[in-house]
Amino acid sequence: MSLEVALRHDFGPFGLDIAFSVDRPGITALFGPSGSGKSTTISAIAGLLRPAAGRIVVNGRVLLDTERGIVLPPRRRRLGYVFQDARLFPHLSVRSNLLFGWRRAGRPASRAEIDHLVELLGIGALLERRPGMLSGGERQRVALGRALLTAPEAVLLDEPLSALDHARKQEIMPYLERLRDEARMPMLYVSHAIDEVTRLADHMILLDGGRVAAAGAVSDVMARLDLFPLTGRFEAGAVLETVVGRHDAADALSELEFAGGRLVVPLVDAPPGARVRARVRARDVMLALHEPRDISANNILVAEVAGIRLDEGAFADVQLACGTTRLVARVTRRSVERLGLCPGLPIVAIIKAVTVDRRSLSPMGEPPAA
Amino acid sequence: MLTPAELEALLLSLKISSVAVLGALPFAVAAAALLARPAFRGKLVLDGLVHLPLVLPPVVMGYLLLIALGTRAPLGGWLLDTFGIRFMFSWSGAALAAAIVTFPFQVRAIRLALEAIDPGLSAAAETLGAGPVDRFFTIVLPLALPGIVAGAITAFAASLGEFGAIITFVSNVPGETRTLPLAIYTAIQTPGGEAAAARLVVISILLALAGLMLSEILARRVRRLTHR
Numbered sequence: 292m293s294l295e296v297a298l299r300h301d302f303g304p305f306g307l308d309i310a311f312s313v314d315r316p317g318i319t320a321l322f323g324p325s326g327s328g329k330s331t332t333i334s335a336i337a338g339l340l341r342p343a344a345g346r347i348v349v350n351g352r353v354l355l356d357t358e359r360g361i362v363l364p365p366r367r368r369r370l371g372y373v374f375q376d377a378r379l380f381p382h383l384s385v386r387s388n389l390l391f392g393w394r395r396a397g398r399p400a401s402r403a404e405i406d407h408l409v410e411l412l413g414i415g416a417l418l419e420r421r422p423g424m425l426s427g428g429e430r431q432r433v434a435l436g437r438a439l440l441t442a443p444e445a446v447l448l449d450e451p452l453s454a455l456d457h458a459r460k461q462e463i464m465p466y467l468e469r470l471r472d473e474a475r476m477p478m479l480y481v482s483h484a485i486d487e488v489t490r491l492a493d494h495m496i497l498l499d500g501g502r503v504a505a506a507g508a509v510s511d512v513m514a515r516l517d518l519f520p521l522t523g524r525f526e527a528g529a530v531l532e533t534v535v536g537r538h539d540a541a542d543a544l545s546e547l548e549f550a551g552g553r554l555v556v557p558l559v560d561a562p563p564g565a566r567v568r569a570r571v572r573a574r575d576v577m578l579a580l581h582e583p584r585d586i587s588a589n590n591i592l593v594a595e596v597a598g599i600r601l602d603e604g605a606f607a608d609v610q611l612a613c614g615t616t617r618l619v620a621r622v623t624r625r626s627v628e629r630l631g632l633c634p635g636l637p638i639v640a641i642i643k644a645v646t647v648d649r650r651s652l653s654p655m656g657e658p659p660a661a
Numbered sequence: 662m663l664t665p666a667e668l669e670a671l672l673l674s675l676k677i678s679s680v681a682v683l684g685a686l687p688f689a690v691a692a693a694a695l696l697a698r699p700a701f702r703g704k705l706v707l708d709g710l711v712h713l714p715l716v717l718p719p720v721v722m723g724y725l726l727l728i729a730l731g732t733r734a735p736l737g738g739w740l741l742d743t744f745g746i747r748f749m750f751s752w753s754g755a756a757l758a759a760a761i762v763t764f765p766f767q768v769r770a771i772r773l774a775l776e777a778i779d780p781g782l783s784a785a786a787e788t789l790g791a792g793p794v795d796r797f798f799t800i801v802l803p804l805a806l807p808g809i810v811a812g813a814i815t816a817f818a819a820s821l822g823e824f825g826a827i828i829t830f831v832s833n834v835p836g837e838t839r840t841l842p843l844a845i846y847t848a849i850q851t852p853g854g855e856a857a858a859a860r861l862v863v864i865s866i867l868l869a870l871a872g873l874m875l876s877e878i879l880a881r882r883v884r885r886l887t888h889r
Contacts, residue, residue: 339784365787378785382803382887391799392789441789 298345307501313477320488321481323498329481338365371438371446377430379422386418392441428459446478485523489530489570490653514617516600528572529618535565551614555589556647566655575646576620579639590642670844678820681759689767697775715765723829754831755838759823763816774808814876
C-alpha cells in the first residue's frame, strides 16, 4: 500500500517542488498555511491539474510520469476525491449520487459494503432526497460515501470541513474518525486547521512555500519548536498519544496515561484501555521551578527543558521532555530569563485539566498491525 | 366548430413547428455546447452564423433557401436525384425554413443553461470514472434541461408565427404549406374574407394562450425534476 508523489509546478513566488510518500492506511494530513501548495498538490494527484513535471505512483501503478509521457486522466486513476464544496449532483437523489462512481468503477464495492458504508455515515434516511434538501454536514457525508464506493486505491480529501461551521464540523468528525479507523487505503487529508489535523491524522506532511517542511508522526512534527511558526501560533501545542486509565465518575474526570506521566482531564467518552490522542496547547502549559502546593491545577508533571525558541515578540516556546513524551509550553521571554530556563534544567509543568476539552481529544482506534 | 380549412391550417402549423423544433434540437444542443466552450478558433464565425437568421429579414432567409434548395439549384437538385428529397412546395420545406429561422432562439437558451452549470460538477464526475460523453449525457444535459425546454418552447412559438421565410421558400399551398399566418394573410387578401380572417385570428390567440400555459406547466415539471 503506497502513494508516491513527486511534483514540480509553476506556483507562487518559489514554485512547487515536493516529494513525499504515504505507505500506511488511515489519514495522513497535508498541512500548511494557505498558499503553501496543498490544493495544487492534491489537484495534481487527482489529475485535475497537470503539473510541469512529476511522477505519481499508487500501489506500483504509474498515474503520472511526465518524463515517460504517461498522464492518466482522472477517471482512470482510481482515486476517491472529496471536494471542499461536496459537489453532489443536484439533479440526482442521494442514492444515485452514491452509486454514480460505484456503477463506473472497475471493481466496485459489494452490496454489503454499500449497506455498511451507508450505515457508518448515517445517511440511510437521506437516500431518496435531493442534495438541495441536505445540510452542509449531510452533503459532505454523502460526498465521502460517493468517493469511497468507487473502491479507490487512495482517497484525497480537499479541506472537506472548511466550508462548514463549527457545529457541523463537530457533527461530521466522528464519521471521519470511524472511516479512518476502518480504512484500508491511504487517505490524504488537506487542511489548514491544526485541530482537524491533530484530531484525525496520525501522520502529517507539512508544506510551506511549495516545499515539504517536515513529514512524520503528528506528535513528532507538532513538538518541533522550529516548526512552530508553521504549526500554528495561537493553537500550537504538543500532541500526546495516550491510553485511557481510570474514570472518576463522581468528579467526572478521566486519567490519560502516556509515556512519562498521567494527565487528568474532563471525563473522556472512551473505555479504559482505549487509545486517545490529546492535544495540549502550548499556551495552556505553565512552568515552575518547584512543585507548587495548594494549587487548583490537576496536572503537575515533572519534566526537563529540552529546548527553547525565543520569539521576536514577547513569547518564547519551551520544549519539555516528560519521559519520552514531548510537551511544549509558551511563556514570556521575561519568564525564561526570570526562571533561568536552559536546556537540561529540571522543571515542573502545570496544566489545568479544563484546558483539555473534548475538541482536543480524539479516539485513535486500534493500533495498526505492524 | 372549425371549418376543414381552418382545422387543416391549425394542424399543419402544429406539425411544421413540432418538426422544426425537434429536428433542429440536436443541432442546437451541439452548437450551444460548442459556443459554451472557452475561446477556440472560429468561435466568432460560428457565433455569427448561428445568429444570422435572427438579424436577417425572414424573407432573405427564405430567398437564400430557395436559391440553395430549389429543384434546379445544385444542392436541391442533388438531394432530389440522390434521396428523392424535395423541399419545394412541401411542408418539410416549411419546417426547414422555420427550423433555421428559430434556430438562434434554441441555441441562446441552451447555451445560457450550459454556461450556468458549475464546471466543478463535471470535474467531480470525472474523478468518479465518467468519460467526456458519459459526463455530457449524465450531468451536463440533465442540468441544462430547463434551458433546453425553454429554448424549445420559444422556438416553437416563433415557428408558429413564421411567415416571411415560409412563403418565400415554399409558397402558399393549401394543405401543404399554408400555416395559420399564411391562411390569415390569404383571407385578408380575399375580398370579403374579413370574417374568415377574424376566426383565424381568434384561433391564433387561443393557441398562443394554451401554448403559454402548457409551457409554464412543463417548465415547472422540469424544474422539479432537475432541482429542488
